[in-house]
Amino acid sequence: MNASVYFTRQQARDPHLLVVGGGPAGSSFALFALDYAQRAGIDLQVTIFEPRDFTRPGPWGCNMGAGLIPVRMLQHLAEIDVTVPPHVIRNHISSYTLHTAAGQIHLPQPDPVGDVIGVYRGNGPRNGPDWGTCISFDHFLLQAAQERGAQVIHERVTHISLSPHTFVATREGRYTGSLVVLATGVNSGGLETEGLDYQPPRRSKMAQVELFLGEELVEERLQGSVHIVLPQNNQLKFGTLVPKGPCINVSLLGGDLPSGSVERFLQLPEVRSVLPEGVQNRACGCRPYISVGAARPLYADRFVAIGDAGITRLYKNGIGTGLRTARRAAFTAINYGTT
Ligand SMILES: Cc1cc2nc3c(=O)[nH]c(=O)nc-3n(C[C@H](O)[C@H](O)[C@H](O)COP(=O)(O)OP(=O)(O)OC[C@H]3O[C@@H](n4cnc5c(N)ncnc54)[C@H](O)[C@@H]3O)c2cc1C
Known part of the structure; x- marks a missing residue:
């Protein structure tokens, strides 16, 4: 039919x-x-x-993720003339850096025709800067659906x-x-x-924090790369450091993630080699689940x-x-x- x-x-x-x-x-x-x-x-x-009101900063307006999206995936939206505007994109990721037992491995963008962007799901971290406009990816999509005729309740x-x-x-x-x-x-x-x-x-628990460093320092320390840390002798499966404009998103996965897990992760030698000494300025944090x-x-x-x-x-x-x-x-x- x-x-x-x-x-x-x-x-x-x-x-x-x-x-x-x-x-x-x-x-x-x-x-x-x-x-x-x-x-x-x-x-x-x-x-x-x-x-949820995605125009709010912090956990109230946020669907809690690191916000990395391969541009290839956004091409599905481009098919129906939906394009993510520049003010929603915080970063273009150019490479991955793995921190393993065998040392550091730098992988330039693995997909030569692809690029990865970094976005905030809500309107930025709770104690983040004033962005001057709503930067939420989820808000952008919901608003686009509304503009094309969806009713939002x-x-x-x-x-x-x-x-x-x-x-x-x-x-x-x-x-x-x-x-x-x-x-x-x-x-x-x-x-x-x-x-x-x-x-x-089924779902697993994760922990996230946003560290506010300022755009220049984030670029200097992470160099546009997503850092993936695979700790030894640790319950963690992995931890990531993702550049997000003036912040670094830290995401952890593995075990029960008892309180203090983020602090212990930030003290690992491979993490300390990337972050500046004594970085403490937490702009946000949450403990979401992943499917x-x-x-x-x-x-x-x-x-x-x-x-x-x-x-x-x-x-x-x-x-x-x-x-x-x-x-x-x-x-x-x-x-x-x-x-
Ligand atoms: C720490 C962490 C880091 C991650 N990093 C990434 C990443 O870098 N890149 C990536 O692609 N994915 C990442 N993910 C996964 C990603 O967040 C999810 O896959 C994605 O959000 C799924 O989208 P969704 O629309 O299915 O669900 P969600 O984004 O969870 O949206 C569900 C929506 O439903 C609403 N809702 C819930 N219950 C009700 C109800 N009863 N009535 C009405 N509305 C309701 C919620 O308010 C929410 O807005 C990460 C996840 C975690 C936990």
């Missing part, structure tokens, strides 16, 4: 896609779905539910029902639709489901899970994978239907 036939039959009912979560996966799903629908001549309604969804009726509920209201798109990531819970036995992906598994089910009648709430790559390219799963899910919903 082609797209217009499918939606013409549905239209009398409710051609309405309900996107739960307005991170990169949810917003890009809305952007792709609206674009594909327009090309197919379908009058589509998309509603995104997102409680700044509320948390508390209940999803697939049968006998398809709807989502917030504390303020109930919204019926033809498809529920779950794009809630792995950092929140408390969502009841009816007519669906959704098992979220390390797959949800069950990934899709069902009138339901699809995308981004981290569905499946992602292990420790790599979560944002880009969110864009990819969103694009494929939107294509399928518009061209093959939602049932």
